Amino acid sequence: MLQLMAQRMRRSATWMFAQELLDKPRAVGAVWPSSQALARRMAAQVPVDGTGWVVELGGGTGAITEAILARGVLPERLLVVERSGVFVRHLRQRFPAVRVLQGDAAKLAQLLPAGARVDAIVSSLPLRSLPAPEAGEILAQWVRVCATGGIVIQFTYDLPGLRRHQPPGFRPCASSIVWHNLPPARVLTFARSEARSNR
Template sequence: MKFLSFLAQYISNPRSVGAVLPSSSYLADKMIESIDFDNAKYILEYGPGTGVFTKKLLQHRNPKTVIVLFENNIEFYKVLEEKYKDVDNLYIYNESAEKVDWYLKKCGIPYVDYVISGLPFASLPKAVSHRILLKTSKILRKNGKFVTFQYTKAMKTFIEQFFSKVDVSIEIRNVPPAMVLCCSLEENLEGTYAI
């Protein structure tokens, strides 16, 4: 998707798009660096937008790994559907990540190894962010990871309510520079939600 199309989506949906520009390749590399691609069975991505992180996930994944994308913006969803229509073990839903548990049950996925998120939690309604983060903490397997990026430190404290460990790194080669949060719940157990 060209820059002007991305900008148009930002202007018409600033709360859900959250940025004027797509994420950089440098940020994408940092977002996926904690993933053990050889052993990951299930990876989710929230808010893939135009697919900058998705591209990296597909480049590195084991072909048997299932990847599920949740994109609430219909225009971005259409772009992703067209771009990845022939890719095996990739499921794309035009839906909010708030419904992640329902869709995992539908797909028969018992737990998740990694969740990569491009959602702008700082601009989403707090109740929506709360539901997404709570459900995410429940679907991750033991030592699974939730990785997100934000443009402000304000969300770190909020996210720490849901994860016992939050490691922070900065990627300055992004416009604007982004803070990457790699979150885990060390006490979590596989399959904590009912199938």
């Protein structure tokens, strides 16, 4: 019974994803929701024992949100930022214990609670299909909000990973390809090596 419900939910989420893709192709930037394999690989990089926020950007249908929670991150530590109202309503219904904010990742610092410590940013934002100035502003926000020692996890369809969006002051610390995704994707992890300046 539970399996059937989960299957139905996934099917309707895929339908919603397709509608959003037709409506806003550049903002969605993917032909299909993230696979469970990709979601698990992203979530595996998230530190579960911290006390700061885990911020997910571009929650979409919630594939990665589900994997982050399954990894053991407490729902009260997870904050999801999503721009599309359709996805926000879906995420709030699906994960009532998680804080889901409707907003633009390019204004992340303004969206976070005052003085928030961010341990990890998990991003499915389509940085390569967003306008370059917007992608640049999003990276600048990561630099602004991420704690020293914190990490950024991002996936890309650029498999060689040559046109990676590496935030300044971060160093690459893990990189792997997930073949079981449509299309296959590379998961890149960056760790903050330089101290954060005051916001």
